[in-house]
Amino acid sequence: EVRRVVEFIRDVVLPKLEQTTEEIDSVVAALSGRHVLPGGSGAPTRGMVDILPTGRNFFSVDPFRIPSPTAWITGKALGDALIERHMNETGKPPESIGMVIWGSPTMRTMGEDIAEAFYLMGVRPVWNSRNGRIEGLEIIPSGELKFPRVDVTFRTSGFFRDSFPNLMELLDDAVAMVTALDEPVENNFLRKHVLTEVEELVKRGIDPETALREASFRIFSDPPGVYGAGIPAAIDAKAWEKSEDLGEVYITWGGYAYGKGVYGEDRREVFRRRLSDISLVVKNEDSREYDLLSSDDFNAYFGGFVAAVKTVSGNYPKAYSGDASDPDRVRYRSIQEEVKHVFRSRILNPKWMEGLMRHGYKGAGDLSRAVDISFHWDATSDVMEDWMYDALSEKYALDEKMQEWFKEVNPYALQNIAERLLEAASRGMWNASEEMKKRLEDLYLDVEGDIEERTDA
Known part of the structure; x- marks a missing residue:
């Protein structure tokens, strides 16, 4: 049984994975008006190896x-x-x-x-x-x-x-x-x-x-x-x-x-x-x-x-x-x-955050949007606890290294994070300490000043 699995990986899965480089080629072909090979759709993570390689003009289902x-x-x-x-x-x-x-x-x-x-x-x-x-x-x-x-x-x-x-x-x-x-x-x-x-x-x-x-x-x-x-x-x-x-x-x-x-x-x-x-x-x-x-x-x-x-x-x-x-x-x-599971496994995961930081402006925007979406869920369903807002503040907004990076690649994202966290506090969704609110307010004003200087220059 193990032999069959290994042979399947070697003969089927690996060659298909190696062909995933066709994604960019297919995009270029489509933009050039050339034919893009058709292929099935689905989720490879659920065992649907047959849909590989990706980069096809996928069809759905009957x-x-x-x-x-x-x-x-x-x-x-x-x-x-x-x-x-x-x-x-x-x-x-x-x-x-x-x-x-x-x-x-x-x-x-x-x-x-x-x-x-x-x-x-x-x-x-x-x-x-x-x-x-x-x-x-x-x-x-x-x-x-x-x-x-x-x-x-x-x-x-x-x-x-x-x-x-x-x-x-x-x-x-x-x-x-x-x-x-x-x-x-x-x-x-x-x-x-x-x-x-x-x-x-x-x-x-x-x-x-x-x-x-x-x-x-x-x-x-x-x-x-x-x-x-x-x-x-x-x-x-x-x-x-x-x-x-x-x-x-x-x-x-x-x-x-x-x-x-x-x-x-x-x-x-x-x-x-x-x-x-x-x-x-x-x-x-x-x-x-x-x-x-x-x-x-x-x-x-x-x-x-x-x-x-x-x-x-x-x-x-x-x-x-x-x-x-x-x-x-x-x-x-x-x-x-x-x-809570997503917060602990992804949102507050340093490796995930570092991965987004490699993408500069877009990565900063995605981190900012994660704060927005967390707030959205709390607005409709009351799912956020104080420790979650505290962690977003400390890891996303108030960490000096993160602040420097945000200000360099996308200060608007940092401004949005501070504004959203302050909104949560002002609406009573987050029982933030006075010290925390003051630090976020100072950060918001600081970033706003930086943005004004850049736009006036």
């Missing part, structure tokens, strides 16, 4: 083969891990959860998130034995399930909406199938919540058919042609006072319903009702090549979802970050645990 049988296995493992984590924390399974779905991970994993959602609702795909395409869904008998059917509300990205309209409809089919089951509501939380809402809507004078459709909306995204969640712009513009303001932004941007015969209808009030029932928000990651602090998109969709639930319900929901980077060992961390 959307009608999602989720794949392999993704179904991992999706079930994710579902079991989620239920187990929630049971260990609360003693009961979740009734209603919110799930963030993105397009790129769906392509890389062939639909592990979708598979997990189906499994939690208690349905499974039916694959065509000849071409692997999904022919439909079938109900998993309640006797086979380890938990009651879960009510899942989705917030998809605009890219997912555009790339996988078939999956939007398939998820909607799953909701209808599970709602129609004749089984006790204590075993079917989705049916329980839909029937309760239908009854309330009928009492308001809405006809039963319309009421059932409205009560069944579970798939939400941006309006057609719009992308994002609105959170980063609101935070950076300081157009907020409390997390509820950001929750309102999230609802405004993402309260548009999708499904069979429905495409981007403004259903923000329906979205509010869904948010009021949610006790857990989930987003999975399929690779450790990036994390919750890698870009502001993670907080925009995931942290924004958390803030939106708090806005409507008055309480922060639980929030789990799924780790499926090793499909054989999936796990869930709370976002508090995950952010």
Whole structure:
């Protein structure tokens, strides 16, 4: 067995890795109008050696083969891990959860998130034995399930909406199938919540058919042609006072319903009702090549979802970050645990910081953005502890060596770091000492003076 592995590395993996030099050649070829060889897409760190070498004009997937049988296995493992984590924390399974779905991970994993959602609702795909395409869904008998059917509300990205309209409809089919089951509501939380809402809507004078459709909306995204969640712009513009303001932004941007015969209808009030029932928000990651602090998109969709639930319900929901980077060992961390993990392993890691310092202006900007993104997460989800802000201040802003480097390569980045940390203190997000605030204020003024001298020269 060891011999086979070594031979595979020697004969397949190593030659493909040596060809990764083609990336720059391919970029030059594309800019010159020449042909770029096609290639598959995915994550090599998850064993997808076949997509190497990189530098190809990559193609994605057949959307009608999602989720794949392999993704179904991992999706079930994710579902079991989620239920187990929630049971260990609360003693009961979740009734209603919110799930963030993105397009790129769906392509890389062939639909592990979708598979997990189906499994939690208690349905499974039916694959065509000849071409692997999904022919439909079938109900998993309640006797086979380890938990009651879960009510899942989705917030998809605009890219997912555009790339996988078939999956939007398939998820909607799953909701209808599970709602129609004749089984006790204590075993079917989705049916329980839909029937309760239908009854309330009928009492308001809405006809039963319309009421059932409205009560069944579970798939939400941006309006057609719009992308994002609105959170980063609101935070950076300081157009907020409390997390509820950001929750309102999230609802405004993402309260548009999708499904069979429905495409981007403004259903923000329906979205509010869904948010009021949610006790857990989930987003999975399929690779450790990036994390919750890698870009502001993670907080925009995931942290924004958390803030939106708090806005409507008055309480922060639980929030789990799924780790499926090793499909054989999936796990869930709370976002508090995950952010601390990222802080200790990357954000405060001297080797990571030194690596960025080799990239001058751009590296300084990336360090500054790491502070911004940490602040963003705290604004929506209250995940930062005082020691984390203290560490950012000491290692990024107040260290003499770092100050000299920032001032040389990108003083604007240092100014932004000081300003952002002072904002956290002024908003009461960080209980900074008076001495710390004074040092940061002095630094900000010092850098501002340096910048003015440079621009006046």
